[in-house]
Amino acid sequence: MEKLREALRERGSRLTPQRLAIYEHLRDTKSHPSAETIYGELKARYPSLSLNTVYQTLQVLDEIGLAQKLPVESREARYDGNATGHAHLICLECERIWDIDGEALPAVSEIDRQAEKKGFKVVRNQVQVYGVCPDCQAKGR
Template sequence: MYFVMETIEKLTKKLRSQGMKITPQRLMIFKVLENNTSHPSAENVYKRVKRIYPSVSFTTIYKTLETLRELGEVREFVIDGDRKHYDPNTNLHHHVICSSCKRILDVFEDFSPSVKLPDAVKKDYAVSGFQIFFHGICKECN
């Protein structure tokens, strides 16, 4: 089960409506993300786009990813210090992360019956969702 961000055509219209120019480099960013289950960092996206468009700047990559996040087209999370990773699957799901190689896999399981909030948290928050990150060593690294 995998859900991707908007089609490139719909995404292009959405970004144009936000006043963003659609350059060949930005289209390539969309293509890199489309159906991508590897949860790439901005650096990963930059390396892939730079192969085709050597003059692309890291700033273009980063700002485009931030805009996609703001528009709800990608989810962003940090797993290794301050490096952000991007997931074009914006449906609720969880992740398992290898502590050694840092590979990230999607987990499509509903844990809501198992997750219980402490009363102190329920008292102070109207929780609208949650995301679980499992950490361990994958079989390739073990």
């Protein structure tokens, strides 16, 4: 929470209950929710919350590096409370998303390095692997 307050202050922004709630929700879930989903999940506790605020807050969190917007193939963007560079595994059937960390990280860094070799100043990367998760495979296509 102090991390959030500090990052917001640096940007000249205020810490509001809505922002805190969205930040904590994102931080505590592994589900990479969409804006709409976050809205739905927080609405019970914060009845006055508006979807617009969710969008704005997610954008702010993305800007200050405390969240990451994932532009995936489905229409809705999904959000990740872990903004460090890592890859995502996306199930084409159930649309769930998982992080791939550990051994995949060096490969992600290697791609950045190739980009830099071409004279690019790298800001961030997005690595998505689309496929079918074990659950959906078991469910028999």
